[in-house]
Amino acid sequence: MKKVIVLLGLFCAACNLSAQTKLNQEIALKLSRMPLHCIPSEFPNKTSHLSDSVADARLLPSELHPVFYGCLDWHSSVHGHWMLVRLLQEYPQLPNRDSIIAVLDNSFQRDKMEREASYFGKYTASNTYERTYGWAWLLKLDEALASGKDPVFQKWHQSMQPLTQKIISLWKAYLPKQTYPNRTGVHPNTAFGLAFAYDWAKQQGDTAFLHQISTKAKEFYFGNSDMPAYLEPDGSDFFSPSLMAADLMKRVLDKKAFNTWFEQYYKTRSIDRLCAMPVVSDRSDYQTVHLDGLSFSRAWCMRSISSQLSDRNPYKVRFKTASDAFLNATLPQIFNGGYGGEHWLASFAIYALLETP
Template sequence: MIDAATAAGFARLTLGHVGQQYPYALQHVTCVPGDLRAPADQHPIFHGSYDWHSCVHGWWQLLTIARLYPQIAEVAEIRARADALFVAEKVAGEIAYFERPVAGTFERPYGWAWLLALHAEAARHDAGWAAALEPLARSIAARFAAHLPRLTYAIRAGVHSNTAFACTLALDWARAHDAELAQVIEVRARHWFGLDVACQAWEPGGDEFLSPALCEALLMSQVLGAGFAEWFDTFLPDAAAEQPGTLFVPAFVSDRSDGKIAHLDGLNLSRAWCWRAIAAALGEGHPVVPVAEAAAARHLEASLPHLDDDYMGTHWLATFALLAMM
């Protein structure tokens, strides 16, 4: 668990960008003349933080910090801004965007998953945020439930399209809010990943912020429960010897002003999160636990000092730092 001063620092970083409209990477399919509008007109709530999904998970981070560290000064601003944004009228505007005929793949699956995570966090608060966000969350959940059975092959990329990462966040929400979606995710995860053995871990790619291997293992730890260790021992049979070595060495980031290369800081942070969670799932006495915990520490150390080096990282990295340190 991070200390209150670190949490306050994360909150200040994120408060600085969730309302910053420009620069903004607008992911938008135009249909008719005049269809292209300013980000705040397209997205009444999530028009900051460079792109839609980063704004969503920036708000997840802020609400999480407000719950865990209610004593820090930044919580008053977090709550006031959330009160102004998470209201029925603005949520209706976000839903309207998703209901556009050409928006079926908008933010699928990464932004979808983070929206569910945001709603799950909002539901842990006594404000009206969760009630306001629920129609959007239900809409996203329905999209997940329709999409996953049609997804014949899991997407194993280390970027936003990664199936396992999105399913991990969505499963956490679904177990509390939608038992049918939870069952869909569990069935599909076993279908995609249940027979995987001897993972080669050919990673990282030059612009990846997720580990395909570790995200898969993290999802299966949630799905398999007590049976996870047996699956893991066939999936990464040499992990106790720190093999494949690519999973144990932090990525080198050559240029943090390059938005794609800066993803590698996110890879280090998300790997730290995955390794810590995998170690906890394997349980005391498993030979991989000490090497997993050491790998998590190395990856965190490599990128934690660089959250505010450049806006290409500042607009999102603190979320992954919080995941890694909670």
Template sequence: MKLTNKFNTLILTLGIFSGNLAAQPIVPPQSPSKTEIIDRFAELALECVHKEYPNIIKHMMNSDEDVKTPKQLYPAFYGCFDWHSSVHGHWLLTRIASQYPNSTHHQDIMASLARSFTEENLAGELAYFNRADTGTSFERPYGLAWFLQLTMELRGWDNPQAKHWLDILTPLENKIIANLTDWLPKLSFPIRVGEHSQTAFAFGLMWDWSLNANNQEFNNLLKTNITRLYASDVNCPLAYEPSGQDFLSPCIAEADLMRRVLSSAQYAKWLSAFLPSIPTDGKAKWLEVATVVDKTDGKLAHLDGLNLSRAWMLEGIASALNSKDPRKVAILNAAQAHKKSGLNSVIHDMHYMGSHWLGSFATYLKTQRGLQ
């Protein structure tokens, strides 16, 4: 019998058959400890942040001279299949190093971050952002939002090395904020998809960064535009979700965003109009957990990420509601169902189409980054 990895091992008792050919019972598998789970997340990122291939790049080419390898284009964030996954893979490592300094992989994480966060590498990243043909749309908004989460993590980490790395990343952070500041007022409509270009999810990460960085000007800009784009929304068509390759829920992500912007009383009222279908009977079935049938297909594997992101967003929504709100139990039960399925997909064996990015989503959920 082929056994799966240590997190999913089923130990079979090969007893002697009795006269009625009854086999001995199977010994139940042990659940992994929190330390084992965190180590698993770290391993996923360590395996890919400096793995250049396979790779998908988004790159404008005007001549043969523009044909370059991922590492030549993005000297810090060339691994993990694409730029944004590399960025949040580095965030994952930073998050674990800052929150779990006794992790088995702490020294490997520090060495990996030091390898990426050099002045030369970040100068190369900034040079790419300053290319005339790159414009302000590169990795907007998803990758840019995750980069801000990365610097947010460094900013909140009381560690001399983290402060040094933050200084190195700050010029690119400034460039990204300048690009977003230029873009936000021009955005006529929100982007309501379940993939990278969705604005609600990215705005939530950006909002949290603005508070952490004490950037009141950018926070005010976000609040103005979030209110303009979302405050009057009602009756979100949750029944149409998910699409077949979503890793973000347009409806749930918007609800998680607005709890950051509105007061508790305003939010409870807004949520009633926005998602009137949330039940008050405590049942979780109002939001079905998604299932991936082919983990080798990168787009279909997105649904594992959907379960993870829904879980943390539902927890965020519940955190903004009064303890006596009759919807809260159903929201938390749905969060738990999605969390169980999502974490299970990361703890067990995965194809690289999922392993290069799902660890970041699992870490964001498990460490409750969005609730802080």
């Protein structure tokens, strides 16, 4: 308990600063311990595996997934790995650097990644496993490794290519068949997945995939207007469906086209609702604590969108101000809800603080 109080005190002190302030090494160290703890923790676990038989129904999480078996579920393990990679890149002198490298080096073994890749297509429903939330974070992890200058990142990047290429092939096959977007505020949200896929394709110079993504994004969202965001959020949302779509369109449209599109996208009462702080009534509840994640994802979307809005748009400043408020209010809560938040929320916080303008 004393340790938790000390950690909260450090977070509260940090969060009294402007949310524009980058993470410092002390806070990065505190955050890094969360995925460092949960990546090798097999239980509690939610496998989401659809069994074909008694034989595979009896497999342990680590038998199904030799790398991404911890942190409660596959996708949380993936973005826990991403978070540790990004913290190593930002803070190469972290005091627990050796522990982080040991955990990551154990994960980024080519034979393990080949076994991870083989899972997709091995069972009846496994081709759709983690579509597209886990796929998106896997590409974000690959993107981070590809950009790393330290040889260890390049080694790890090469090791995970069997899995990366498997996900890319599945996504390219799926996109032409995806008739409608998923506008949920949780894992299957289409706009979130396409945004991360766009970033990966742009970095890798995969013009065919970029074209696929841009075409679908415009098909799904270009004609949207007067979005009813005043109805958001649902009770377990960690995404704003409308903001995620806008964050995607910010990528695929040039600045002038995006500003024209955005002028028709929201009415004032929707903006008011989006800028209101989500109420998290019980952080020990694994679903309700999702709403802390909503604060972080709203923050990164609002920052991203704000950077593309023209100076005369009043929402440019309002979104930036709201983003800071979400971060300031929610950062201290990361250690305040038990494993239901601890196994994933820090990744959302790091993305909001490091990856958006």
